[in-house]
Amino acid sequence: MTIVPICAAPIMQHETVQMAHGAGGRLSQALMQKFFMPNFHNFFLDPLDDQAKFNLPAGRTAFSTDTYVVSPIFFPGGNIGELAVYGTVNDLAVGGAQPLYLSAGFVLEEGFPLADLETIVVSMAIAAEKTGVMIVTGDTKVVGKGQCDKIFINTSGIGIIKNGVNLSCRNLQAGDSIILSGTVGDHGMAIMTSREGLSFQSQIRSDCAPLNGMISAVLETVPSVHAMRDPTRGGVAATLNELAVSSSVGIEINETSIPIQPDVRGACELLGIDPLHVANEGKLVIAVAAADAAKVLDVLHASEQGKDAVIIGSVIADHPSMVVMRTAFGSRRIITLPLGEQLPRIC
Amino acid sequence: MKYIDEYRDPYLARTLLDEIKRKTSRQWTIMEICGGQTHSIVRNGIDQLLPDSIKLVHGPGCPVCVTPLESIDRALAIAAKKEVIFTSFGDMLRVPGSRRDLFVVRSEGGDVRIVFSPLDALQIARCNPQKEVVFFAVGFETTAPANAMAVYQAAREGIENFSVLVSQVMVPPVMRLMLSSPENSVQGFLAAGHVCAVMGYEEYELLACEFQVPIVPTGFEPVDLLAGILQTVELLEEGRAEVVNRYGRVVSRKGNLIAKTLIEKVFEVTDRQWRGIGCIPQSGFTLREAFARYDAEKKFNVTHICSKESPLCLSGRVLQGVLKPDSCPAFAKECTPEHPLGATMVSSEGACAAYYNYHRNVML
Numbered sequence: 001m002t003i004v005p006i007c008a009a010p011i012m013q014h015e016t017v018q019m020a021h022g023a024g025g026r027l028s029q030a031l032m033q034k035f036f037m038p039n040f041h042n043f044f045l046d047p048l049d050d051q052a053k054f055n056l057p058a059g060r061t062a063f064s065t066d067t068y069v070v071s072p073i074f075f076p077g078g079n080i081g082e083l084a085v086y087g088t089v090n091d092l093a094v095g096g097a098q099p100l101y102l103s104a105g106f107v108l109e110e111g112f113p114l115a116d117l118e119t120i121v122v123s124m125a126i127a128a129e130k131t132g133v134m135i136v137t138g139d140t141k142v143v144g145k146g147q148c149d150k151i152f153i154n155t156s157g158i159g160i161i162k163n164g165v166n167l168s169c170r171n172l173q174a175g176d177s178i179i180l181s182g183t184v185g186d187h188g189m190a191i192m193t194s195r196e197g198l199s200f201q202s203q204i205r206s207d208c209a210p211l212n213g214m215i216s217a218v219l220e221t222v223p224s225v226h227a228m229r230d231p232t233r234g235g236v237a238a239t240l241n242e243l244a245v246s247s248s249v250g251i252e253i254n255e256t257s258i259p260i261q262p263d264v265r266g267a268c269e270l271l272g273i274d275p276l277h278v279a280n281e282g283k284l285v286i287a288v289a290a291a292d293a294a295k296v297l298d299v300l301h302a303s304e305q306g307k308d309a310v311i312i313g314s315v316i317a318d319h320p321s322m323v324v325m326r327t328a329f330g331s332r333r334i335i336t337l338p339l340g341e342q343l344p345r346i347c
Numbered sequence: 348m349k350y351i352d353e354y355r356d357p358y359l360a361r362t363l364l365d366e367i368k369r370k371t372s373r374q375w376t377i378m379e380i381c382g383g384q385t386h387s388i389v390r391n392g393i394d395q396l397l398p399d400s401i402k403l404v405h406g407p408g409c410p411v412c413v414t415p416l417e418s419i420d421r422a423l424a425i426a427a428k429k430e431v432i433f434t435s436f437g438d439m440l441r442v443p444g445s446r447r448d449l450f451v452v453r454s455e456g457g458d459v460r461i462v463f464s465p466l467d468a469l470q471i472a473r474c475n476p477q478k479e480v481v482f483f484a485v486g487f488e489t490t491a492p493a494n495a496m497a498v499y500q501a502a503r504e505g506i507e508n509f510s511v512l513v514s515q516v517m518v519p520p521v522m523r524l525m526l527s528s529p530e531n532s533v534q535g536f537l538a539a540g541h542v543c544a545v546m547g548y549e550e551y552e553l554l555a556c557e558f559q560v561p562i563v564p565t566g567f568e569p570v571d572l573l574a575g576i577l578q579t580v581e582l583l584e585e586g587r588a589e590v591v592n593r594y595g596r597v598v599s600r601k602g603n604l605i606a607k608t609l610i611e612k613v614f615e616v617t618d619r620q621w622r623g624i625g626c627i628p629q630s631g632f633t634l635r636e637a638f639a640r641y642d643a644e645k646k647f648n649v650t651h652i653c654s655k656e657s658p659l660c661l662s663g664r665v666l667q668g669v670l671k672p673d674s675c676p677a678f679a680k681e682c683t684p685e686h687p688l689g690a691t692m693v694s695s696e697g698a699c700a701a702y703y704n705y706h707r708n709v710m711l
C-alpha cells in the first residue's frame with residue numbers, strides 16, 4: 001500500500017501578506033527574493049548586509065526622510081510607491097542636492113495582497129531608475145490586520161550639494177520674483193475625488209513626479225537661485241507663508257496669475273476648498289532675483305513638469321512674514337496657513 | 348467656468364462699483380444675512396472697494412455659529428457612545444462644546460465621520476445595520492429639505508438604526524428680533540440667496556413692510572453681491588421698503604414648492620435656542636410626532652444635558668451685527684481659529700473667522 005502524504009498548500013504560495021512574512025524566517029526570505037531583490041538590486045543592496053556602505057562625492061551632504069501613508073494607495077496619476085520615491089527625491093532636490101541613495105522601510109498589514117505589493121515595488125524601482133537614485137537598504141515589518149491600513153512606506157535619502165549652491169528659505173530678498181512651476185492642487189484633488197463617499201467623478205490626475213532633473217537644469221543656468229520649495233501638504237499657501245516667515249519678508253501674489261486646471265478649480269469650488277491650500281507632489285515654488293527670473297522660466301518651460309511655469313508674485317519689504325494676494329478686483333487679502341486637516345493622509 | 352466666471356468678472360464688478368458710488372448720496376448701513384456672503388465679501392475684498400458711505404455689517408446666517416452649546420454637548424455625548432456612528436458636516440467637528448469638540452471624541456475612539464449630505468449618512472445606516480447612525484442636522488432653511496428627505500426616506504424604507512440630532516433654525520424670526528431691537532442700526536438687508544431658493548421671499552415682503560426696510564435676495568459671487576448692494580442702495584435712496592430679487596437665476600417668489608412640502612411633512616415650527624443670542628420663539632424646526640422615533644435626542648435620552656455659554660465670547664453681538672469681529676477685545680488675541688472662544692471663529696461661514704483669515708485690516 002502506498003501512503004500518499006496529504007500536504008497543505010505550499011507554504012511559499014500565499015496570495016496575501018502573512019505575519020510570517022515579517023518574522024525574519026523563510027517567508028521573509030521569500031519576500032526578499034521574490035519582490036525586493038529582483039526589482040531593487042544594485043551593487044550596494046545585493047550583499048544584503050544590515051547596512052549599505054558607500055563613499056560620497058565632494059560637496060555638502062543633504063539627508064531627508066518622509067513617511068508615506070496616502071489613502072487610497074493607488075490613485076489617478078500614481079501610487080504610494082512612486083510617491084515614496086519622488087517625495088524624498090524632491091525633498092533633497094529642492095535643497096539643491098543631487099539625490100543618490102534611498103532607504104525604504106515597509107509596514108505591511110496582514111492580509112495585504114502580494115500582487116499589490118509587487119505593483120508598488122515595481123513602480124518604486126522604475127521611479128528610482130527615472131530619478132537616478134539607488135535603493136540601497138531596506139526593512140519590512142508586518143503588523144496584524146487592522147493595526148495599519150494596507151501599507152505604509154518610509155524612505156530616507158542622501159544627496160550631495162555642489163559647491164556654490166546655497167538654497168535656503170531664509171534667503172528671500174525684497175525684489176525677488178516668486179515663480180510657480182505649474183498648476184496648483186492636482187495631487188490633493190486627485191486623492192480627494194478618488195476617495196469613497198464623494199459622488200462625483202473627475203479626470204483629475206495627481207502631478208506626482210520627480211523634480212530633480214528640472215531643478216538641476218535650473219541651477220546649472222542660475223546657480224544663485226535664492227530658495228526652492230515643493231508645495232506639498234498645505235499647498236502653495238503654506239509654502240509661501242513658510243518662506244515669508246523664515247526670511248522675515250512680505251510676499252505679494254496676484255490671484256489672476258495662479259495657474260489652475262479647470263477640473264481642479266471645479267472640484268475646489270464644489271467642495272469649498274481654496275486651491276492654494278491643496279497639496280501638490282510635482283510642483284516647485286522658486287524665489288529668484290527679478291533679473292534672473294526670465295532665465296529660470298526659460299529652463300522650466302523646456303521641461304514637461306515646468307511647461308506652465310509663471311511668475312505669480314514678488315517679495316516685498318512691506319508686511320514682513322505675511323503673504324497677501326492682490327485679487328482680480330484689485331482688493332487685497334491675506335493668504336493664511338490652512339488650519340488643521342483638510343483631508344487626512346494625502347501623502 | 349460657466350456660472351462662475353461671469354459672476355467674478357472684474358469689469359462687471361468695476362461697473363457695479365461705479366454705479367454704487369454714483370447712486371449713494373449719504374451713509375447707509377446694510378447687513379448681509381448669510382455667512383457665505385460674509386466670506387465672499389471679505390475674501391474678495393468687496394468691503395475695501397465700496398465707498399466709505401456704505402457700511403456692511405455681518406448677519407447671523409452661519410448655521411455652525413448659531414447652533415447652541417447644548418446641542419453641541421448633546422452631540423458629543425451621543426458621538427462618544429460605542430454603538431454610534433456619528434455623522435456631520437465637517438465644520439461642526441471643530442466647534443467647541445463645554446469641554447471638548449467632536450475631533451477629541453474621535454481621537455478617544457468615537458466613530459465620527461464627515462459627510463457631505465444627510466443622504467450619505469442614511470447610506471451609512473443601510474450599510475451598518477448593527478450600528479446606530481446619527482446625523483447632526485444643523486442649519487437654516489437651506490439644509491432643511493435634505494435633512495427632511497433623509498428622515499422621510501428612512502421612514503419609507505423602515506430603517507430604524509438612523510436618527511437626526513436636529514438644530515434647525517429659520518431666518519425671518521431672527522431678522523424680526525434684530526429689527527425690533529433698540530440697538531438696531533441696519534437700514535437694508537441682503538437676504539440669503541440659498542435660503543430664499545428654498546423658501547421664496549413672500550415672508551420677507553411682510554418684514555419689509557412692517558419694519559420699513561428694503562430686502563434684496565442676493566447671491567454669493569462678487570458680481571451677485573455688488574448687484575445686491577446696488578439694488579439695496581437704490582431702494583434706500585428712493586425710500587422704497589420693498590423686496591427686490593437680485594438672485595433671479597436661483598430664487599423665485601414662492602421658492603421650491605417640493606422642498607417646502609417636504610419640510611412641512613417632516614418638521615414643525617418650534618422655539619429654538621441660538622448660540623450667543625438666546626431663545627427665539629418659533630424660530631426653528633423640530634421633527635413632527637409621526638417622525639419622533641428618528642429624533643436622536645429622544646432615542647439617546649440626552650435632553651437633560653443643558654449648558655451655559657462662556658461670558659468672554661461676544662459672538663452673539665457679532666451675529667446680530669452690533670459688533671464688528673475686529674472690534675471684539677478678544678479678536679486675534681485670546682480668540683483665534685486654533686483656540687476659538689466661540690463658533691464664529693471656527694466655522695467657514697463665521698464672521699470672525701472671515702476677518703481673521705482674509706482681513707486683519709490693521710495689518711494691511
